[in-house]
Amino acid sequence: xxxxNSLLDGFGTALTxxxxxxxxxxxxxxxxIGVLPGIGPAMAVALLLPVTYGLDPTGAFIMFAGIxxxxxxxxxxxxxxxxxxxxxxxxxxxxxxxPMAKSGRGAQALAAAAVGHFAGxxxxxxxxxxxxxxxxxLAVDIGAPDYFAIMxxxxxxxxxxxxxxxxxxxxxxxxxxxxxxxxxxxMTGQQRLTFGSLHLADGVDVVIVAVxxxxxxxxxxxxAHLRRRPPEPIPxxxxxxxxxDLRRTWKAWARGPFIGFPFGAIPxxxxxxxxxxxxxxxxxxxxxxxxWGKGAIEGVAGPESAASASxxxxxxxxxxxxxxxxxVAAVMLAAFQQYGIQPGPxxxxxxxxxxxxxxxxxxxxxxxxxxxxxxxxxxxAKLLRIPRxxxxxxxxxxxxxxxxxxxxxxxxxxxxxxxxxxxxGMRRYGLPVLxxxxxxxxxxxxxxxxxxxxxxxxxxxxxxxNTPFSVTVYAVVVLLxxxxxLRRALPRRATTAAESSEAPETPEAPEAPEAAEPPTPxxxxx
Amino acid sequence: xxxxxxxxPASETSTSTAASGTKPTxxxxxxxxxxxxxxxxxxxxxxxxxxxxxxxxxxxxxxxQRGPVGPKxxxxxxxxxxxxVAALLAVDVLxxxxxQAETGEDVDLTEPADWRTVALLSGVFLGSAVxxxxxxxxxxxxxxxxxxxxxxxxxxxxxxxLIAAVLSLAAxxxxxxxxxxxxxxxxxxxxx
Numbered sequence: 001x002x003x004x005n006s007l008l009d010g011f012g013t014a015l016t017x018x019x020x021x022x023x024x025x026x027x028x029x030x031x032x033i034g035v036l037p038g039i040g041p042a043m044a045v046a047l048l049l050p051v052t053y054g055l056d057p058t059g060a061f062i063m064f065a066g067i068x069x070x071x072x073x074x075x076x077x078x079x080x081x082x083x084x085x086x087x088x089x090x091x092x093x094x095x096x097x098x099p100m101a102k103s104g105r106g107a108q109a110l111a112a113a114a115v116g117h118f119a120g121x122x123x124x125x126x127x128x129x130x131x132x133x134x135x136x137x138l139a140v141d142i143g144a145p146d147y148f149a150i151m152x153x154x155x156x157x158x159x160x161x162x163x164x165x166x167x168x169x170x171x172x173x174x175x176x177x178x179x180x181x182x183x184x185x186x187m188t189g190q191q192r193l194t195f196g197s198l199h200l201a202d203g204v205d206v207v208i209v210a211v212x213x214x215x216x217x218x219x220x221x222x223x224a225h226l227r228r229r230p231p232e233p234i235p236x237x238x239x240x241x242x243x244x245d246l247r248r249t250w251k252a253w254a255r256g257p258f259i260g261f262p263f264g265a266i267p268x269x270x271x272x273x274x275x276x277x278x279x280x281x282x283x284x285x286x287x288x289x290x291x292w293g294k295g296a297i298e299g300v301a302g303p304e305s306a307a308s309a310s311x312x313x314x315x316x317x318x319x320x321x322x323x324x325x326x327x328v329a330a331v332m333l334a335a336f337q338q339y340g341i342q343p344g345p346x347x348x349x350x351x352x353x354x355x356x357x358x359x360x361x362x363x364x365x366x367x368x369x370x371x372x373x374x375x376x377x378x379x380x381a382k383l384l385r386i387p388r389x390x391x392x393x394x395x396x397x398x399x400x401x402x403x404x405x406x407x408x409x410x411x412x413x414x415x416x417x418x419x420x421x422x423x424x425g426m427r428r429y430g431l432p433v434l435x436x437x438x439x440x441x442x443x444x445x446x447x448x449x450x451x452x453x454x455x456x457x458x459x460x461x462x463x464x465x466n467t468p469f470s471v472t473v474y475a476v477v478v479l480l481x482x483x484x485x486l487r488r489a490l491p492r493r494a495t496t497a498a499e500s501s502e503a504p505e506t507p508e509a510p511e512a513p514e515a516a517e518p519p520t521p522x523x524x525x526x
Numbered sequence: 527x528x529x530x531x532x533x534x535p536a537s538e539t540s541t542s543t544a545a546s547g548t549k550p551t552x553x554x555x556x557x558x559x560x561x562x563x564x565x566x567x568x569x570x571x572x573x574x575x576x577x578x579x580x581x582x583x584x585x586x587x588x589x590x591q592r593g594p595v596g597p598k599x600x601x602x603x604x605x606x607x608x609x610x611v612a613a614l615l616a617v618d619v620l621x622x623x624x625x626q627a628e629t630g631e632d633v634d635l636t637e638p639a640d641w642r643t644v645a646l647l648s649g650v651f652l653g654s655a656v657x658x659x660x661x662x663x664x665x666x667x668x669x670x671x672x673x674x675x676x677x678x679x680x681x682x683x684x685x686x687x688l689i690a691a692v693l694s695l696a697a698x699x700x701x702x703x704x705x706x707x708x709x710x711x712x713x714x715x716x717x718x
Contacts, residue, residue: 037631054705082631167618168625171571171611177604178578185597192601193581216651223643223678227634388632390689393674396651400670401697404658405707413655417648424644429567430625451595459595 003133010356014364019062022055023361026063027368030070034090035078035383038222038391041071042327046210047398049331050405052338058354060335062361065315068328069121069365072271072308073373074380076113080106080300081233081381090307092275096292096299101234103295107377111239112249112301114373116256120305121366123257124264124312129359132348135320139345144453145464147344149473150323151446156477157267157325158435160484165430172431175422176439179204186448204415205406206334209440212416213433214331215399217423219392224424226388233384239377249301252282256305263306264313270326271310275303312362319343319355324441327434334441564625568616575608646677662712663702667694 013019033044045064052060075090080097093113100109139146159169182193183203194200241249256278263274282302283292292299317323322343324330336343341351348355373380403416426433450464457463465471582601627635650673657666671690680686701707 050701050707051705053707054701078631165618165623165625167611167614170607171567171615174571174604174607174611175574178574178608181578181601181604188597190585190597192585192597193578219674220644220647221628222630222632223647224639224641225633225635225637226640226643226678227632228637231631387680389675389678389680392678393671393680394693396647396674397667397671397693398697400651400654400667401663401701401709404663404709405701408708408710410655410658413658414652417651417655421648425567427628428625428639429564430627431567447600450600454595 003129006133006352006356007129007360009352010358010360011363013058013353013357014062014360019059019357019361020364022059022063023066023365024368026066027070027365027372029063030067030072031074031369031372031380032070032383033067034071034074034076035380036074036386036391037078037082037384038218038388039395040075040327041068042331043214043218043395044071045328045331045335046207046214047395047402049207049210049335049338050402052335053405057336057339057341057351058357060339061332061354061358062365064328064332064335065358065362066365066368068311068332069117069308069362070369071328072121072304072311073114073117073369076117076300076304076307077110077373077377077380078384080109080113081236082231082384091272092279092303093300093307095279096296098234099293100295100297100300101236105295105297106234106236107239108241108245108297109295109300110236110377111241111374112245112297113304114239114370114377115241115249116253116301116304117308117373118366118370119253120257120260120308120310121312121362121369123254123305124261124309125359125362125366127257127261127309128312128316128362132316132320132359135316136345136348139321139469140349142345142469143467144449144456146467146469146473147322148446148449148453148464149470149477150321151442151449153473153477153480154267154323154325154438154442155435155446156480158438160480166484168429168431169435172426172433173435173439175426175431176209176436177443178439179209179419179436180440180443186444187451199409199411204419204440205412206337206441207406208403208412208416209419210331210334210437211399211402212419213423213426213437214327215395215402216416216420217427217433219395219399220420220424221427222388222392226392233381236378236381239374245297248288248297251285252278252298252302253305255281256302256307257309259302260306260309261313264310264325265316266313267317267323267325270314271307274306274310278302278306315359315362319347319358320345324438327437330434330438330441334437337441562619564619565616567625568612568619571608571612571615575605575612577605578608579605643677643679647674650674650677658710660712662714663709664691664694664698665712665714667697670694 014023029044029048030041033039033041044067048064048067051063055063072090076093076097079090079094080101083094083098097109097113100106155173159173160166178193182200184190184194184201185192191201259278259281260271260274263277264270279299279302282298283289283296286292286296286298288296288298314325314329317325318329318332320343322333322336324333333343341347341354399416399420400413403412404410406412423433425431426436453463454460457466465474578601582598582605585598585601629635650670654666654670654673657669661669668687668690671693672686675686675690698709698711702709702711
């Protein structure tokens, strides 16, 4: 009941003209960004971080959430019409959606995806309303050791669950932690890694790190390998669904959220795994098994619904615990820091207007998105033809605006380029970018919580594990660390099969998808 | 079309990618170095680790130390971590592991890297950064967009500068006037 009242108050906040405007701007930008190749929601939110200097937090977060959800909608358009999934969440959409588009059923694929996102987002957000206050209540009196445990969990999860190589993930995390160390120590004022530079003593602004790694790094990387002739999108009409299609899709829409939401809430790589799981589930339950691989509509409907629900799940951990489980959540966390707001259990008490306004605006955004995407899909698809030089020049331009807006100093732009070059090198050598960003954002906070916890316990390490909450979190951490060993013990068949066939081009055997890994995206598009 | 045609194979083990990467061709030093250029990453991580450790250990904390954990501890941990990861990564690379270069919609990894474009883009970026103060943001921003588009291969002399100017002015208006983030207008805005 209490949550319901708060939600109604939230609608009061979300439906003010100005906030409606921000929601509309967010979903429009988000859809465009999702459709545009090369830009993902995390890069978009990073590029927009400078608006936090001029906007009130509620408006800014309503816009960011709109971008997050909108990019999910738009991302599937790219997957279906181009077969080159941009967002990691949209990989699965290409598997059935692209064959559908090729055989002239692109309109139905787009409709199944759009309604799937709507259904998934709605159910996911309802679950968010139901669960988030409870989680926040449970966690309300967590202290320094618990916060530190959560941050350790974020570090471990982001390096060992995402990406294909743990060493490389760890290297990326340590690079991020190092950047986070630069500046004055928060507790003692001691200079660290400043080399006597006054500018470095202020630390490296998180906006510059996020924009440098996500935007400049990406633009430079693409510039080095720019495809001479971009792939041609498949032309498509207005999305619609026939009665037969509806009969096949509604169950998939309904099942997707319950697979997507839990995976979004835990640090397991966002939408990648649940979309794949939903794909497998729908395939097993389908009455039209012969169509799979040639364009089965359930294979679009289910995973897309799971993807949007996972976005809602991500918000649960981000808002109630301050635990970012995806790149977008990490950048949103950086935005919270810009405002000096600490996401966590107290957020619901201290900033009810912000939180509930944000949640209510998700419902508003979802309706706007459905209205935008169903009739206008062919218009959005035109964005796929944007000349690539303009696209990447635009990214460089907005990155420069953002970095300059931080402090109005040219040296920040130089720093941005340096971090961009680091991002370039990371992409070249397969170091994932997300751990570095998480390291920069959470590193300083984690150090503070660690020192606070040890101060309370007077230096005894037991001070880190003296609450049930922290013990539980560390148990999860141990489980994550042991997971590869466990997994190696389980599906031996699949691993040996993959190793014997040396050629990396060999697609995974679709007959045994439950044993195979979820498909890695064409690079976690940020 | 029975299999999902995702552009990248899900190569869980980095070793399987290496199998196709290393060819049984002449074992000269240069080609070995090129195949193992990732060792450069290890060297950089090692250097970074040494830097962090040196900085931490030369810190003078006698007065500022408060509580059992001072400002040194975490940098020392991070520095040791960097050294460890550098070593582990080197072992992985020498055993044939390779980091997988990131792919994407507009990325064509079959072509060799185009360093000219990267250098040109970086140059344009630095050049415009220096010009922001004397020329003002709208002019420098337009130069940045035009220059970047040029570096990326756009040669429409009629259209590119126009788009650059409109974008730059719009961004200036949005940030400076609407969002209240001050950007220098420069002499140009003084005239307008």
